[in-house]
Amino acid sequence: DTAVSQTPKYLVTQMGNDKSIKCEQNLGHDTMYWYKQDSKKFLKIMFSYNNKELIINETVPNRFSPKSPDKAHLNLHINSLELGDSAVYFCASSQDTWNTEAFFGQGTRLTVV
Amino acid sequence: QKEVEQNSGPLSVPEGAIASLNCTYSDRGSQSFFWYRQYSGKSPELIMFIYSNGDKEDGRFTAQLNKASQYVSLLIRDSQPSDSATYLCASRRSSASKIIFGSGTRLSIRP
Numbered sequence: 001d002t003a004v005s006q007t008p009k010y011l012v013t014q015m016g017n018d019k020s021i022k023c024e025q026n027l028g029h030d031t032m033y034w035y036k037q038d039s040k041k042f043l044k045i046m047f048s049y050n051n052k053e054l055i056i057n058e059t060v061p062n063r064f065s066p067k068s069p070d071k072a073h074l075n076l077h078i079n080s081l082e083l084g085d086s087a088v089y090f091c092a093s094s095q096d097t098w099n100t101e102a103f104f105g106q107g108t109r110l111t112v113v
Numbered sequence: 114q115k116e117v118e119q120n121s122g123p124l125s126v127p128e129g130a131i132a133s134l135n136c137t138y139s140d141r142g143s144q145s146f147f148w149y150r151q152y153s154g155k156s157p158e159l160i161m162f163i164y165s166n167g168d169k170e171d172g173r174f175t176a177q178l179n180k181a182s183q184y185v186s187l188l189i190r191d192s193q194p195s196d197s198a199t200y201l202c203a204s205r206r207s208s209a210s211k212i213i214f215g216s217g218t219r220l221s222i223r224p
Contacts, residue, residue: 033212035214040216041151041199041216041217042214042216042217043157043201043214043217044214045211045212045213048211056211090156090157094212101147101159101162102159102212103159104156104157104158105156106155106156107155107156
């Protein structure tokens with residue numbers, strides 16, 4: 001059973017399109033995250049939700065909008081995709097907001113052409 | 114200054130030797146520290162975490178934390194080719210949920 005699952009695994013789309021990435025965790029965790037990993041492998045946090053509430057919103061263009069319908073799901077919607085959005089996007093979850101590790105999904109490789 | 118800094122490598126170590134990976138952090142409020150391993154094209158997976166000053170051992174892995182020097186390291190004993198991966202150091206404050214990652218060190222174990 002996959003603990004943190006993301007769909008799709010690969011996404012190729014044209015500039016200007018709108019796309020969504022879905023994430024679900026079955027670990028019973030309270031906190032979920034979206035990270036972006038660029039071509040240099042630098043993993044940077046974008047958003048964090050705790051029990052469906054947004055608690056971290058890093059400096060991310062407002063074309064990116066997370067949505068958490070319940071604490072087991074955190075989806076990422078991206079409007080007006082740009083070439084620079086091409087990256088691997090990782091969803092992750094942790095038990096809570098304190099000293100616990102994050103478990104990662106398998107990643108979604110987004111390529112904007 | 115990046116909050117978590119690592120040498121990008123690649124670090125090449127002969128099989129059977131000890132691989133030493135280092136990390137420094139700038140936020141003195143950081144309370145917990147993590148080492149993740151990421152194989153190419155895969156997601157990061159937790160190797161070890163450490164909260165207290167000193168050493169923490171788990172099998173072939175030893176994490177070392179020195180809060181005064183703001184320094185974290187990971188030692189891998191008896192290195193195996195399967196240890197070849199990128200190792201990500203991460204820190205976290207106790208009062209926030211943000212886990213900050215370094216840019217990773219690429220480790221290569223040569224047979």
